[in-house]
Amino acid sequence: MARSFLLFAAALIWTYGTANAAFETRATAAWVYDVGTQTVLLEKNADTPLPPASMSKLMTLNMLFEAIRENPAVSLDTVFSVSARSQAMGGSTMMLQQGDRPTAEDLIKGVIVQSGNDATVAIAEGLAGTEDAFARLMTERARNLGMNNSTFVNASGWPATGHRMSMRDLGILSERLITEFPDFYTFFKMTEYHFEGRAPSNRFNRNPLLDLDIGADGLKTGHTQEAGFGLAGSALQGDRRVIFII
Secondary structure (H helix, E strand, O other): OOHHHHHHHHHHHHHHHHOOOOOOOOOOOEEEEEOOOOEEEEEEOOOOOEOOHHHHHHHHHHHHHHHHHHOOOOOOOOEOOOOHHHHOOOOOOOOOOOOOOOEHHHHHHHHHHHOOHHHHHHHHHHHHOOHHHHHHHHHHHHHHOOOOOOEOOOOOOOOOOOOEEOHHHHHHHHHHHHHHOHHHHHHHHOOEOOOOOOOHHHOEOOOHHHHOOOOEEEEEEEEEOOOEEEEEEEEEEOOEEEEEEO
């Protein structure tokens, strides 16, 4: 991850964790929000639909968290199947193989820590039958949550025509994950995970802010050539929580 990107994200936390100082950014789009006061501290092109890369995995996780909370048949221990399509996913993976039987908890950790594209397909197929059907449900749920500038074509954020999210929508989603699912949110602080000893080189959380002493405790990075670098992050300093999307 580019050093300038990391320093900018850290500066956002420090700036808005202490005072509402003016802040300029060269980022394409940004949105910074104080959860306690419900105040938008900074916004730039916040409602512009943009390629979200792996940050869209937050919506996949939201769908799974909702299923666990609302469907008695789904729990952290629920076993999911891994299809040939899931195994064939490129990019970041947790190296799932067709026939594996990971639990929902395994897949959550694989998505958060390893940014597993294969894990998102397993979740999608397990909850909706196909990834296409799941993406339609993601978009429908986004509209219900007031995320009006988000459209999902897949579960992973893999580059695809029309797959878009706005910074404000990512902020709405991030706040929901933090406030509605506090027990699940603790997974976002995990710094290392691998499934059955696989993918040892991809076992570390890609959120570099977790290693800094700034109160950061989530959420998700994203990067593709199309999207560039992105981060949906949050930090808690004292009793003040700030969400920042860039």
